Amino acid sequence: MTHSKIQETRRRQIMDALTRCLLKKPFNQTSIKDIAAAAGINHGMLHYYYKSKEDILLNYIEFVIDHYKTIFEEWMASKTPDFQNPEDMLRACLDFAYHRITSDRDLSKIFIEFQELAIYNPKIKKKLRKAYSEWIETVQILLTENCKEEASVPHISAGLVAFSEGISLISIILDKNDVEIEGLFKVFQEQFIQYFMKNITR
Amino acid sequence: MTHSKIQETRRRQIMDALTRCLLKKPFNQTSIKDIAAAAGINHGMLHYYYKSKEDILLNYIEFVIDHYKTIFEEWMASKTPDFQNPEDMLRACLDFAYHRITSDRDLSKIFIEFQELAIYNPKIKKKLRKAYSEWIETVQILLTENCKEEASVPHISAGLVAFSEGISLISIILDKNDVEIEGLFKVFQEQFIQYFMKNITR
Amino acid sequence: MTHSKIQETRRRQIMDALTRCLLKKPFNQTSIKDIAAAAGINHGMLHYYYKSKEDILLNYIEFVIDHYKTIFEEWMASKTPDFQNPEDMLRACLDFAYHRITSDRDLSKIFIEFQELAIYNPKIKKKLRKAYSEWIETVQILLTENCKEEASVPHISAGLVAFSEGISLISIILDKNDVEIEGLFKVFQEQFIQYFMKNITR
Amino acid sequence: MTHSKIQETRRRQIMDALTRCLLKKPFNQTSIKDIAAAAGINHGMLHYYYKSKEDILLNYIEFVIDHYKTIFEEWMASKTPDFQNPEDMLRACLDFAYHRITSDRDLSKIFIEFQELAIYNPKIKKKLRKAYSEWIETVQILLTENCKEEASVPHISAGLVAFSEGISLISIILDKNDVEIEGLFKVFQEQFIQYFMKNITR
DNA sequence: CATGAATGAGTTTTCATTCAT
DNA sequence: GATGAATGAAAACTCATTCAT
Structure with a gap:
């Protein structure tokens, strides 16, 4: 079980947040904080779930x-x-x-x-x-x-x-x-x- | 004639430099200094010839x-x-x-x-x-x-x-x-x- | 006897882990998670056994x-x-x-x-x-x-x-x-x- | 002439500032901003004069x-x-x-x-x-x-x-x-x- | 005892832009 | 016209610490 229930939820939140972000700004101008805000989670968590912005x-x-x-x-x-x-x-x-x-x-x-x-x-x-x-x-x-x-x-x-x-x-x-x-x-x-x-x- | 000969040359140098830059990196990751270096001119000049990066x-x-x-x-x-x-x-x-x-x-x-x-x-x-x-x-x-x-x-x-x-x-x-x-x-x-x-x- | 057997074991594991860590990186660049990983225990436990990184x-x-x-x-x-x-x-x-x-x-x-x-x-x-x-x-x-x-x-x-x-x-x-x-x-x-x-x- | 007069001055200021910083905190806990503040110059300049913290x-x-x-x-x-x-x-x-x-x-x-x-x-x-x-x-x-x-x-x-x-x-x-x-x-x-x-x- | 999700302050670094010379 | 020093905002990423489970 590498990914718990909450992990799946968070990862999905982040993916959905990025979709919303990419409809507004290019990826290179979308900051980790932008994605976190769109996902409604702390920006530090993005680095907890993904090892880098590129990984996201x-x-x-x-x-x-x-x-x-x-x-x-x-x-x-x-x-x-x-x-x-x-x-x-x-x-x-x-x-x-x-x-x-x-x-x-x-x-x-x-x-x-x-x-x-x-x-x-x-x-x-x-x-x-x-x-x-x-x-x-x-x-x-x-x-x-x-x-x-x-x-x-x-x-x-x-x-x-x-x-x-x-x-x-x-x-x-x-x-x-x-x-x-x-x-x-x-x-x-x-x-x-x-x-x-x-x-x-x- | 607002643009002298040298101005035309410089502007053309900048345009050609940007072509070379864009074959390596996306525009958002290409810095003013990158373009200036590729053009062989001082980066300050880019703001003399164009009012902003977007203008370029x-x-x-x-x-x-x-x-x-x-x-x-x-x-x-x-x-x-x-x-x-x-x-x-x-x-x-x-x-x-x-x-x-x-x-x-x-x-x-x-x-x-x-x-x-x-x-x-x-x-x-x-x-x-x-x-x-x-x-x-x-x-x-x-x-x-x-x-x-x-x-x-x-x-x-x-x-x-x-x-x-x-x-x-x-x-x-x-x-x-x-x-x-x-x-x-x-x-x-x-x-x-x-x-x-x-x-x-x- | 404030320290049970398991506590002694854990504390010793942490000390030995830190030795291994310090041979690779200076203490300031060694994270709590590094030590925990080297000790094979959860990083949260380090704060259970020691009140801070300095305490360790x-x-x-x-x-x-x-x-x-x-x-x-x-x-x-x-x-x-x-x-x-x-x-x-x-x-x-x-x-x-x-x-x-x-x-x-x-x-x-x-x-x-x-x-x-x-x-x-x-x-x-x-x-x-x-x-x-x-x-x-x-x-x-x-x-x-x-x-x-x-x-x-x-x-x-x-x-x-x-x-x-x-x-x-x-x-x-x-x-x-x-x-x-x-x-x-x-x-x-x-x-x-x-x-x-x-x-x-x- | 790779280094102008002002460059020499700034570089010396930075070196002297680092001496003062190192008497207070280890290098790893001394931030670029600390050194800049000690030198009385903008922190961005440290990256203008040196390519990284390690380079300093x-x-x-x-x-x-x-x-x-x-x-x-x-x-x-x-x-x-x-x-x-x-x-x-x-x-x-x-x-x-x-x-x-x-x-x-x-x-x-x-x-x-x-x-x-x-x-x-x-x-x-x-x-x-x-x-x-x-x-x-x-x-x-x-x-x-x-x-x-x-x-x-x-x-x-x-x-x-x-x-x-x-x-x-x-x-x-x-x-x-x-x-x-x-x-x-x-x-x-x-x-x-x-x-x-x-x-x-x- | 044990886990790992969460927080938020702090770090190095980059860079468009300005401006004195 | 030309130079390059200076500024400051913003970026990605790290991490000690806390705490609900």
Whole structure:
């Protein structure tokens, strides 16, 4: 039992506090005291639960990634039996990814922060690389299951993820409202599905 | 003429120094003295030429954007007469954007830094929004010139820019080598061109 | 009996732990948690057994001094009947002092630490003063028993102790190996014994 | 010109301030702000002139050692022609060493602090080792000049330095007044001179 | 007796900014 | 224009001590 009940609670408080902080200020300008205040606990405790500010960040990145991976997996588990054909499944997955991830502005901001941190910090880069690799792989698996021509699947998977990240970035920077962004996304989504159904589906 | 020759030189030295700095450390961890040292000038001078650290950053962002805008415009001016048909032009433009912008790893890093700064700083966000808007608009103009069905052009333009940004991000995070990324890019580029030629070109 | 068996054990564990700690870091940089970890007990307990960090130190100094006093006394008790003449006894005592105290590098380090602590802390200074006084007195008693000219005995005793401390310091700082230091010590030891036998022995 | 006039002044102020601080508190309990306050300058400046607290200390140790080396050398230069015979010279040197170094209680305290710091810090140990080596060497040179039997000179030199350090330590710990300590020192000094004149002088 | 969560004062260090020279 | 000394606020981190369980 390395972590007691109270430890779990505190660690979760700190993670949630950091989310709130990162929506206001970049990590480098967020002080340990800021996080502690947001969590409603003494700043000394942050060093009791994590060995450094970087350690908080590394744990936080894992926390966020795991959180969304879990959400996706739970959704997949609940939906899988429902799909009648590849097109339905693809459309549902893209819808889910869009509504729960790409269009979540808070999440997008936090990921843009992660990306910047990754550029300058190899440890963070490694974590992010793993997350994106897994995401691309998940897409690949989904596509391969319904694919007769496998050669282009890896490129298509990576491209979809890149496009998704690009959309989320552009929607943040341009401050487009959700309707416009959804329209933009849908155009490409439909295009992609049609292309995929025509050329690749078995 | 408020700026003498020496002033122009100094300001340019500072901008170039900041580029070198940003490839090593994020802006928030880059000190005025770091920039001054990289520029080979006294740190006190940075406050003579710019009124604050933020002011340096705002000028720098404009400097970078202008720099690449100029490069693109010069290239366009030099190429325009050569194109025989829309397809050639589209392919050339996408090639240029890819080779000079999307695949320039240093530039990509600096833009990821800008994006993060923009999230938390409205002034920076405004500058970046303007840059991306103009970029999308440029693409729109290029497409519209050869287009019979204009309705989807705005979406396609924004999508192309988003995709381009997504690719550059993914290539940085995944540390993919240039060949892999180019392959990925080309698949979509070709797809896009074919789609565009079939449905939209007049 | 205020101290139960377990209490004695714990207190001894703490003292031994501090010895190990002081060979790595100065007392001021040794934390309560360091000592607790070295002792294999909970850091909260240190405040149960001792009222403060300083209290631990004061007890430790007494512990170390008593320890070595006991060793010397036991040795003396075991040896006394053996000596045939003053010269034998003197030589044996100096040998013992050298091999068990002066040349014990760990002990020397710990005493250098004590000396520094004593300079700035009157309570510690008092304890150390008492220890050195008693040591000098012991030497005095040994010398007086065999002395016809008592006047210079106090000076000689203090001088022997000072010399012994000086040797141990120099051997630590110069990192001389044991052989060199023993040679240095022996030269003076022999000189001293000859001088003492010639002028002072009754 | 790496150091301007003001730099020299400030650096000297800081060194002098540290002397005052070390007479009150050990180095580890002396904060950067304490030293700055004692020097009458802003604490930020200490990091302008020295790159860390340890750097201040290392410079300080060199400063103190150089200071006393200079004093000794100047004295030697002024005295050398006066000595008629080895005995006069030896006595004068030992007198000087005693009155200006061994019996200087402030200096003794500071050296006890250095010794403790040296035990735990290799860089400091190296500096102190060099200082003691040079001191022993100086004594050796003085003795060798007047010596017919050189074999024991190294031991005697090291022994004299060790004894001197031992005396200064004991006088601090026992809080003996100067008269008593001088008496103690003189007994050995006389003994040493007589021994040296009889056996070793050429 | 034992544990470990909690507190808060204190430490070194960094740095944008100012300004006298 | 140019230099670099000076300021002071703020940062991350440490730790003796307390105390509820």
